Amino acid sequence: MTGKLEYWVKVPVGPIHPALEEPEKFIITIDGERIINVDVKLGYNLRGIEWIAMRRNYIQILYLAERMCGICSFSHNHTYSRAVEEMAGIEVPERAEYIRVIVGELERIHSHLLNLGVVGHAIGYDTVLHLSWLARERVMDILEAMGGNRVNYAVNMIGGVRRDIEEKHVRAITDMIEYYREEVMPKIEEVFLYDPTVEARLRDSGVIPKRIAVEYSAQGPTARGSGVKKDVRYNERLGVYPDLGVKPITPKEFTGIVKGDVFDRMVVRVGEVWQSMELIERAIDQMPEGKIKAVPKDNALLFQLKKAEGEGIGRYEAPRGELIHYVMAEKGRDGPARWKMREPTFPNLFAIARALVGEQVADVPVAIASIDPCLSCTDRVAVVDANTGKKTVLTEKDLLKLSIEKTKDLNPKIRGKPEVVGIGCPRGDVL
């Protein structure tokens, strides 16, 4: 390693770089155009959301959760609501579940159209960017009509939804689906399945084999593009999704082969836009009448939550992959004692960093864009030693020791001695 090291160059991609939509840092070691190693640095977008949440009550956190990320704003407060509902044992009315499906799938359509444009931009194909973002305006208009806002539509409430879907919304959504079916999707398919430039650039770049996808626990389209049949809506029989006939989309149904490259991830996204439109149509047909909130009054709900105790986990398939929220309640407290979320981008980032080794520099932007990274979701916590400024690398053992100390600190009643299990972090030796 020492003999060859002198020819290697380290190039930082980020924190500010035209290829990235949000601040993150990839330190890429290259030999000419070939990538030797990729190091990921996170934490440039920390806003202390969990810290802020400790000073809010359950209902106020809904609006905070929505503002974690602009694109998956619905996914976050949906998952948070699910976690709190599980914790407090609140039964959600069926109509509310259907409304959640409709808004969630609308959000998936707009997120995927956005990502298709971003990937087009990453390979310098700006026409794709402009036209797909133009098409995206239609679904944004629908969301604005329903929620009053283009981005933060504030649909969810713990135990239901805040906004009902009316006849005019159904009409607008049907028109929108018609427009996408007839005008947008044929063009999108033309570009992402058959265009020679796109195929030349996306095929065989940023390949994540199935084994790596499983080992690094890749999520969402990134995993499905590698042929892992993983979709929370299907695997966990989430809400009313089983009644709507959801199933994981893999590129096999479109192109017949699964390679796990950028092209396959894009194919999955195109397929999911089709699937989302079908789901919305079925949800509109099957939607029953009824109430939309389990507890109509907010202060009554807050009172009920204040008495609740225990913990709850919410899972939902966000456009980027599986999103998990964990909520721990303490009796007599009007906010959660602990609120923690796991973002799909986090495992995906390391999977793509692993996949980039051996590829060309030209593939870096498109490979990173292909997992649709959402770092404002991912960065929430960072440890800074302000006094000494000294850098120490914590191993898995240290982290385990620290978490045991913290657990004992929080709850002295817990007795148990967890051991270090498994091989630890799989990227430990790579990076």
Added chain:
Amino acid sequence: MNLLYTTLGFIGIYLYVSFASLLWEGIDRKLVARMQRRMGPPLLQPFYDFLKMVSKESIIPRDSNKLFELAPVFALAAAIALLAYTPLGFGPLFGTRGDIILFIYLLTLIGFIRVLGAASSGSPYAQIGAQREMIILVSREAPMMLGIFTIMWRIRDLGVSKPFSLRALYEHNIWEIGTPMSIIGALILLFVFMAWLASEIEVGFFDIPEAETELAEGTMAEYSGRHLALFELANAIKAFVSASLVVAVFFPWGVSGYLGLTGLPAVIADLLFHTLKVFAVLFVSMSIFRAVSGRLRITQAVNMFWTRLLPASIVGALLLVIDTLGVIA
């Protein structure tokens, strides 16, 4: 006295081409914006950009060397020198026997100076950009040179006053040979030249050295202020001049003959008509190409030059010369 007029004419051409090439940039941005359903910047945006950049402070990186500051000046100087040998609807001002070689040399020199400037900047992005520019520089010239020398050699037989000079293109052109073989060959070469032009101005497939999303403007990464302004102007002139070569080789016809003009009005009419033709060529090779394609990887681009365009150029050249070689008929 003659020398004085030539010098004045040269300065006039320089001012005109600077204006026309920056104007084309504005038209191009507007046209591409309309193709992408956008409004686009105002038509004169490149002029505003240029004036603004000239007035801005230029930041010199700590790790750069002297060549970093000199390269933009050299590049513009090479571009101005190139204008003296550019066919602009009439023969080049200082044209002489064999000036095509000088023309290609100066055109390549601009690219080479960009590489020098980028390599002297000390930025890793610019280094990668310089590597890529160098690789694409040596790949793109082979098909073009084969094509242009075959054409020059072929029209020498038609009886021109100064063989292998750019002025000869206005005396005879390749379409005058007239045999079906030569017309097919010329069409193939036209395609090769269009691809070469796109790679010369680095758009579409060949936006590789400056790849915005990959290398943050690559070779130009560290340039700012007036240094960047000089480079931008040199690049704009280079685009105009490269397109002028394609126009002179394939579409050399002027309008002054039809309008019955002589003297200075004829020159101005031809220059304006030539500008229109250059814009038309650039529209196909730059605007449309840029709107309908993305960037290739460097390996794919090099592959394309050596395994697609060079064979196409060889076939075109053979078809052009096949009747003089006496293989058939």
